[in-house]
Amino acid sequence: MTDILTRDQIVAAGRATTRDDAIREAGDLLVSTGAVTPEYVDAMAEREQTVSTYMGNYLAIPHGTNESKSSITRSAMSLVRYAEPIDWGGHEVRIVVGIAGLENEHLGILSKIAVLFSDMEQAQAMADATSVDELYRLLDSVNAE
């Protein structure tokens, strides 16, 4: 698709079992690619305290605060799928998308995810996908904008 969400930033079997660990797991993927500094992951956790990033239909999109944008070196995203639902403030989350966005460079791919997840059947397909290839294919199939 683009270099914003590459294959190695997609995980089909996430290990976290709690919301906070899941934010860290998605955040660490962003750190490992050099897109953000570790402080950004703290900002992601902090941002979750003020407003939940639960989007509906199994999806949560943790990201930093407006002030933490200085910790981003380039736009990047990560995607982690969980076989068991994670309790996200009372909602069930199966797919966690970590976002580090600069200058709206990530909006193309984010739109695809949004359109995909606004359809419950497709969201279910994402939640049921067991391999990185399958997740990637589903994402790529969306024709947004």
Added chain:
Amino acid sequence: MSSLAASPPKVSGAKAAQVHIQRFGAFLTGMIMPNLPAFIAWGLITSLFISKGWLPNSILGGFGNADTVGWEGAATALAKAADGTTFPQYLGLVGPMIVYLLPLLIANQGGRIVYGERGGVVASIATMGVIVGSTIPMFLGAMIVGPLAAWLMKKIDSIWDGKIKPGFEMLVNMYSAGILGMVLAIGAFFGIAPFVTNVSAWLGSGVQSLADAHLLPLMSIIVEPAKVLFLNNAIGNGTLVPLGVQQTIDTGQSLLFLVEANPGPGFGLLLAFALFGIGTAKASAPGAIIIQFLGGIHEVYFPFVLMKPVLIVGLIAGGATGVATNAVFGSGLRAPAAPGSILAVLAQTPRGSYVGVILSVVLSATVTFFISAVLLRASRNRDLAAESDGLSAAIAQTEANKGKGSSALDALSGLAGSLAGEPAMAAAATAVADHPVRHIVFACDAGMGSSAMGASVLRDKLKKAGVTGVKVENLAVASLHDDADFVISQRELTDRARLKAPTSVHISVDNFMNSPVYDDVVREAKSRQQTEGSTP
């Protein structure tokens, strides 16, 4: 539901006027409310540190002689002593805050609402012209000049929007705002400031002629609105006190000292807010009562009236009741009660006047309280709908605006019914209009995640519904401008979004992915698009 698109609600002239009044009210609230802490800070500083305050402090209160007090380095100004000599007097916090800080904050906020940070800056520059062009506090000037300056900046920017050579945008933007600010400050200095000074003088002579004609209670019709516009000292000290002093020489007391200084009406108003207000206003009213009634700093209740101007009716009635009571009992004060605290009032009451003076305070407070309470109760549902995001309240309000029987609202009501017990989704409309929807903004905290998601989903839905010409963008709440038709935000952020964009219709969502509100927005956009094409 199917007839929805075909029969868009007609907005009658009266309804349109109502919408305009509501938008104006929302604008006033947006301009005043964020600055309430500054009013409270000023009220506390004043009631504590002025010469008749609780902890008089000649340096902070601004009445000390720098030569005798000896605290060095603080700002001073030459003042005239009673014996005609001049001395360097500390400026203190009280005067500069009410003369500069409060009007500039109001102007900046008003400018921001109209045209973002840029509007706020130009508004503040221009308002500086009215402030220094006159010697009375310039709240009226700030409330007029601030938004006007920002609006002019917006219009001027639109002239060369997109026509500036790349690389020169910054230069043009900085200098156009700087030059406009300079021109407006000078224009306000010579144009608006004398005008407001004249208004103040006319009001003063109006009060004087009413006193001469012995139509004393009618003075409240002039005095109460003038107070709320911060012309209280101009009228109190400029007209009422000299007249009162004249009377005191003849009769030993005067009720004129109590026309402006009576703390009763303000107390009644704040009590009504404390019991029947909503949100921040309700929460801050009890503290304001202490500053106003005991501290005698009436200014703290003025913002409450500026936010909801209809309440002036209750203040006028209360003020007139107080004046009439003193006239009936032949009671008055020996000397001006300054500040207008209940304690200062009682201290200046001659022995024979206690009954009349105390009754005038109690009765005026009671009358203002009841009228304000009725007015607040009457608009409570509408205010609550604007403040919280209860769906049924929002629908009730929209229904009131639009006129009954609109099919769009029937559809929404049905939706509300089906969602009863699920507070997750809530929509709040603050105003409606019948022009086509052109601009929808999704707002979230950072402007990179949730709002981008929501914007994508709505764009997709609009495209599928064949609606064109609608700009959907996503922004951080901090970057919101008041120029969108709809602002969609998460429930927790809607209050903040509303402050940034008070005249937009605000919609709260909890679920960005499949919120039923989107379908309503798409329907609304579609129906308005068709209205545009079919109406002459």
